[in-house]
Amino acid sequence: MPNAPVIGTTRPAEVVARENGLTIGNARKLFATPEGGVVKALDGVSLQIRDGEFFVMLGPSGCGKTTLLRAIAGLEVLDSGEIYLGRDRIDSLPAYARPVNTVFQSYALFPHLTVAQNIAFGLQMERLPKPEIAARVEEMMALVRLDGLGGRLPSQLSGGQQQRVALARALAKRPRVLLLDEPLAALDLKLRRGMQDELRRLQRTTGVTFVFVTHDQEEALSLGDRIAVFSNGVPVQVGTAEEIYEQPVNRFVADFIGESNFLAAEINDDGDFRVADGPWRELSEPVLPAMDGTVTLAVRPERLVVDGTAPELVRGALAEVVYMGTDLRIRVSLADGTSLAIRVSPPFEQLHLTPGAEVVVGAEPSHLHPLAGER
Amino acid sequence: MSELIVDGRKRVPRILDIRSFPGVGPVAVAALVFLYLPMLVTTVYAFNAGDQALVWEGFSTQWFGYVLTNHTIIDTAITSVQLAVAATVAAVVMALAFALSVDGLRRRGSALANALMAAPLIIPEVVLAVATLAFIRMIGLQPGFLSLFLAHTTFCIPFALMPIRSRLDAIGREVFEAGADLGATAAPMLWRITLPLLVPGLVSGALLSFVISMDDFIISSFLSSAGSTTLPVYLYGLIRRGPSPAINVVALLLLTLAVVVTSFTYLAPKKKRSES
Amino acid sequence: MSEPNRGRTPGRLPWFASLPALVIGALFTIGPLAVIVAFSFMTRPAQGGGVVYQFTTDAYRTSLFTKSFNGDLVFNSAYLEVFWRSVVQATISTAICFVLAFPLALWIATRTPRVQNLLVLAVTIPFWTNLLVRTYAWMLVLAKDGVINQASRALGLGEHELLYTDLASQLGLIYTFLPFMVLPLYSSLSGFDFRLAEAGYDLGAHKFTVLRRIILPMARPGIISGSLLVFMPALGSYVQPVLLGGGKVLLIGNLIASQFGDSRNWPFGAALSVIILALLGLCLLGVGLWARRTGTKVSLSL
Numbered sequence A: 001m002p003n004a005p006v007i008g009t010t011r012p013a014e015v016v017a018r019e020n021g022l023t024i025g026n027a028r029k030l031f032a033t034p035e036g037g038v039v040k041a042l043d044g045v046s047l048q049i050r051d052g053e054f055f056v057m058l059g060p061s062g063c064g065k066t067t068l069l070r071a072i073a074g075l076e077v078l079d080s081g082e083i084y085l086g087r088d089r090i091d092s093l094p095a096y097a098r099p100v101n102t103v104f105q106s107y108a109l110f111p112h113l114t115v116a117q118n119i120a121f122g123l124q125m126e127r128l129p130k131p132e133i134a135a136r137v138e139e140m141m142a143l144v145r146l147d148g149l150g151g152r153l154p155s156q157l158s159g160g161q162q163q164r165v166a167l168a169r170a171l172a173k174r175p176r177v178l179l180l181d182e183p184l185a186a187l188d189l190k191l192r193r194g195m196q197d198e199l200r201r202l203q204r205t206t207g208v209t210f211v212f213v214t215h216d217q218e219e220a221l222s223l224g225d226r227i228a229v230f231s232n233g234v235p236v237q238v239g240t241a242e243e244i245y246e247q248p249v250n251r252f253v254a255d256f257i258g259e260s261n262f263l264a265a266e267i268n269d270d271g272d273f274r275v276a277d278g279p280w281r282e283l284s285e286p287v288l289p290a291m292d293g294t295v296t297l298a299v300r301p302e303r304l305v306v307d308g309t310a311p312e313l314v315r316g317a318l319a320e321v322v323y324m325g326t327d328l329r330i331r332v333s334l335a336d337g338t339s340l341a342i343r344v345s346p347p348f349e350q351l352h353l354t355p356g357a358e359v360v361v362g363a364e365p366s367h368l369h370p371l372a373g374e375r
Numbered sequence B: 001m002s003e004l005i006v007d008g009r010k011r012v013p014r015i016l017d018i019r020s021f022p023g024v025g026p027v028a029v030a031a032l033v034f035l036y037l038p039m040l041v042t043t044v045y046a047f048n049a050g051d052q053a054l055v056w057e058g059f060s061t062q063w064f065g066y067v068l069t070n071h072t073i074i075d076t077a078i079t080s081v082q083l084a085v086a087a088t089v090a091a092v093v094m095a096l097a098f099a100l101s102v103d104g105l106r107r108r109g110s111a112l113a114n115a116l117m118a119a120p121l122i123i124p125e126v127v128l129a130v131a132t133l134a135f136i137r138m139i140g141l142q143p144g145f146l147s148l149f150l151a152h153t154t155f156c157i158p159f160a161l162m163p164i165r166s167r168l169d170a171i172g173r174e175v176f177e178a179g180a181d182l183g184a185t186a187a188p189m190l191w192r193i194t195l196p197l198l199v200p201g202l203v204s205g206a207l208l209s210f211v212i213s214m215d216d217f218i219i220s221s222f223l224s225s226a227g228s229t230t231l232p233v234y235l236y237g238l239i240r241r242g243p244s245p246a247i248n249v250v251a252l253l254l255l256t257l258a259v260v261v262t263s264f265t266y267l268a269p270k271k272k273r274s275e276s
Numbered sequence C: 001m002s003e004p005n006r007g008r009t010p011g012r013l014p015w016f017a018s019l020p021a022l023v024i025g026a027l028f029t030i031g032p033l034a035v036i037v038a039f040s041f042m043t044r045p046a047q048g049g050g051v052v053y054q055f056t057t058d059a060y061r062t063s064l065f066t067k068s069f070n071g072d073l074v075f076n077s078a079y080l081e082v083f084w085r086s087v088v089q090a091t092i093s094t095a096i097c098f099v100l101a102f103p104l105a106l107w108i109a110t111r112t113p114r115v116q117n118l119l120v121l122a123v124t125i126p127f128w129t130n131l132l133v134r135t136y137a138w139m140l141v142l143a144k145d146g147v148i149n150q151a152s153r154a155l156g157l158g159e160h161e162l163l164y165t166d167l168a169s170q171l172g173l174i175y176t177f178l179p180f181m182v183l184p185l186y187s188s189l190s191g192f193d194f195r196l197a198e199a200g201y202d203l204g205a206h207k208f209t210v211l212r213r214i215i216l217p218m219a220r221p222g223i224i225s226g227s228l229l230v231f232m233p234a235l236g237s238y239v240q241p242v243l244l245g246g247g248k249v250l251l252i253g254n255l256i257a258s259q260f261g262d263s264r265n266w267p268f269g270a271a272l273s274v275i276i277l278a279l280l281g282l283c284l285l286g287v288g289l290w291a292r293r294t295g296t297k298v299s300l301s302l
Helices: A013-020 A065-073 A115-125 A130-143 A159-172 A189-206 A217-223 A241-246 A251-256 B024-045 B062-069 B071-104 B107-122 B125-138 B145-171 B174-181 B186-215 B218-223 B231-240 B245-275 C015-040 C058-062 C078-109 C113-128 C131-142 C147-154 C166-189 C195-202 C207-218 C220-235 C239-243 C252-259 C266-294
Strands: A022-032 A038-049 A054-058 A080-085 A100-103 A177-181 A209-214 A226-231 A234-239 A261-267 A272-275 A294-299 A312-323 A328-333 A339-344 A358-362 B004-006 B009-011 C065-067 C073-075
Touching: A022 A065, A038 A065, A038 A080, A038 A234, A054 A065, A054 A217, A065 A100, A065 A177, A065 A209, A065 A226, A100 A159, A100 B174, A115 A130, A115 A159, A130 A159, A130 A189, A159 A189, A189 A209, A189 A217, A209 A217, A217 A241, A226 A241, A226 A251, A234 A241, A234 A251, A251 A261, A251 A294, A261 A339, A272 A294, A312 A339, A328 A358, B024 B245, B024 C078, B024 C113, B024 C131, B024 C166, B062 B071, B062 B245, B071 B107, B071 B145, B071 B186, B071 B231, B071 C015, B107 B145, B107 C015, B125 B145, B125 B218, B125 C015, B125 C252, B125 C266, B145 B186, B145 B218, B145 C015, B174 B186, B186 B231, B186 B245, B186 C113, B218 B231, B231 B245, B231 C131, B231 C239, B245 C113, B245 C131, C015 C266, C058 C065, C058 C266, C078 C113, C078 C166, C078 C220, C078 C252, C113 C166, C131 C147, C131 C166, C131 C239, C166 C207, C166 C220, C166 C239, C195 C207, C207 C220, C220 C266, C239 C252, C252 C266
Parallel strands: A054 A209, A054 A226, A100 A177, A177 A209
Antiparallel strands: A022 A038, A022 A080, A226 A234, A261 A272, A261 A294, A312 A328, A312 A358, A328 A339, B004 B009, C065 C073
């Protein structure tokens, strides 16, 4: 990587991000629990969020993602660490002075103000001239498709409409970054799908950087340009949906995103491996086994086959077959007592699956992911 | 199961109704009658035409005329209203400031502060009254309007605080965070968000303070001076001489104040909530 | 390390905004209490009210002993009897209030939500009505020409001496403090899930058993709060014994008040105040310890 970028060449993405995007450096935050304990909400988080991307922070509750979002907004003070927006350090600014805006989980609309007054509020705080505020409010209501509802009070709107007002109110300020704290959690499934499309559209049309917090992995995969998976106050993996799904870095990610089988494999001196009493096979990438000479392999259920189209991995007894319409879910018991979940896509008419029969489970080498450092 | 149809409505026999317990209804009704019978008697006799409080001589509103033109009653009532308004304004402002800032104190400090605010509710009124009298003498004040104002403000604060607090809790934190997020600094936040949202709590707090101050007798009786006699203090003197038609009327007027204020504070926030 | 959001909630005022309320609270709550404790250890002036700044425990001794003609201390139970009478009246008030309030609260809690609101309002109105008005209303009922005697005469049962008796004073206390018992009881019963009672019946319990074993334990926090809210002010009551009891039977509240007139014994009044505060303090401490041990949540506000 060149130290001084030559004019005319593409500069490294990290440098561009540092100059234009949102950079979080070694952010730490401890909370005291009422019982007198301590929770590490943020345990040294460093992230670079690029300008104009849809960035999703995903993790179970209590993993630190919301704390980080609130720290970016200025609603939480970091114990240590830095937050930069482009070249400007913003973590010492109060919330009202930061060029970022938030869509709250509960929407937090002002109940005593109408829709239009809610959207205008932030602009009035900037002391913009009245005609400009009026124009911007109109523009925002059109953007989120709320035309004609400007005179209503939030209590007179449906949940989905309130959600749109919250979006319009935050976007009206033309923030550099829009922070969204589980904004779809309160909506029912159908409405949520619709709002996901809406959010993607809004992000593309406005070009604003979206930082979206969720605990719903499907939502994360479908929305995010890039996703950070959080666990215990740190992002354990950052990448595109495909990277995270196909190449999980550890058991937590593999387990949290989608479904995974975890196989204990034995490694011999030649670097070959085998699962249970299966055949010895070559690994697709070199791996450092644990002290006892084993390694854990993660493999998705849909990457395992029972029709012999991939090299044999292990044999087992067919324990259960469940017809799900779009696919078949199969459970295979291995000699060592573990069981494998396998998903078979159509056509499966040719397969003759009798419970109790022996099946040969196969997998392509590239679909077996050795997992690093088990915790 | 046998079901009775009464007035077209299905009625479950009482023994099968899980919410009914034998004897509870009659005692409850008796307790309500016990609460309201004396007030009803007062109301009726306030419209007595006779000179005797309890000898009914026909319907008349003449005693209202008497009371409303009686200089002592009017003067003491004015003193009471002035005192109640002053104490209410002071108590509501201080309670508001307290409610908005007490969480900023350290945990132990805020627990202590809350206990201090609740203290006047727990100390027996007589004790607080004589102690306050001793205290104001000690710091060089005399019984009079200023002493009354300070004492009334003190015991009004907890009553003003209760509804303001519960309203603040009901609003939650996120609305204020949204305000800050949208760029509101301290002053616009207070004027455009905090105060408008707290209005129901402030109104309830003010009404409760006003009634508590208007009603106070024991503390006021120790702190009143010749020029600052409140209505309850004067009323007590009248009552000690036995029932009279004029007292009936004053009692009815004070009762009406309680009914109006209680109904208002009680029903107004309920209505607000059901709208949203 | 920081506590969650401490001092950071936007829209809140800086901590010193609570100072005015705290200062006036400290001045006119703690101040008077401190003065009353101090006064109780001071000497009574030769004549007139007030105190002389000279340490003595005479005031406390006065509550149990009198000086005889030759200067010896002789045990005197007069003031002890006043204390005892006050405790008895307060206890009776608490007990009868509970007997009336529990069915009322339970009855209210089993109505429809709309009716519940109205009934709670009906109980709240007397609570906010002027104490003198409420007491005076009973004078109209109990007086020589009052409602009861009118009815009694009409029925040929003759006339009864009702006003200015012990009984009238007791009745006044019960009447005054009944809402203080109903409201906390109601608030602990209103959240009661009557499906639990249903489960009780399903398991074979009778109505009375359900009441005793399921509903009464649920109402325990309300019973404790209500009892404290009745007992504590009833112990220090002042108006009812004078207006309804005719001032013949003094309670501790009247005794204290009468010591603070001109040319009365201020240190003695202060000592009595300290004693009653100590009694109530012990009472609260006991309840507090019990609440902590049993995990019951007791609140002293309505």
